[in-house]
Amino acid sequence: MRKILLGPGAGTVAADDLDHPVRSVGVAIEHDDHTRVSLSGVTATESGLAAQTHAVLRDVEAVLGDAGGSFDDVVRMRWDVEADSLDRESEASIHEACAEFFEAPHYPATSIVGVASVLGEAPVLELSVDAEVPEDDWLVDAFVGEDREELSADAAREMLTGETEPGTENE
Numbered sequence: 001m002r003k004i005l006l007g008p009g010a011g012t013v014a015a016d017d018l019d020h021p022v023r024s025v026g027v028a029i030e031h032d033d034h035t036r037v038s039l040s041g042v043t044a045t046e047s048g049l050a051a052q053t054h055a056v057l058r059d060v061e062a063v064l065g066d067a068g069g070s071f072d073d074v075v076r077m078r079w080d081v082e083a084d085s086l087d088r089e090s091e092a093s094i095h096e097a098c099a100e101f102f103e104a105p106h107y108p109a110t111s112i113v114g115v116a117s118v119l120g121e122a123p124v125l126e127l128s129v130d131a132e133v134p135e136d137d138w139l140v141d142a143f144v145g146e147d148r149e150e151l152s153a154d155a156a157r158e159m160l161t162g163e164t165e166p167g168t169e170n171e
Contacts, residue, residue, distance in 0.1 A: 069133035
């Protein structure tokens, strides 16, 4: 198996014998039929939660691209947001930004957690992402409702957004 460090590395440890970066933005692990990408603690220095959210998502997009993937491949996200900045308005701001980067039905499992603080001078949030970049295209199904009805990707897209795949017609 091959392990690939992603990003420039960041952070230092206050020790005489360790004055270089000791962590990376993420790691990609190559498997036979997919690449697993894990990003942790992605932050931005822009002013304000909305600007930081967009900057973090752009950075994640670039790193996923470096690993051969896209937002379609993200399976889990965890937003850690400073509790003083976390409310329904900030939650809506994060969701609005995500809507610019993610397309139905490729929505990842997502949580937003309030934390005491985020490391650094300016960040009020940080993002951790897990992605699975397949060698082939995704085959997407959705299970919804009380009876866990199975839907195709197109039917799930229409249910979630009211829109069909470009080039197809609503029935």
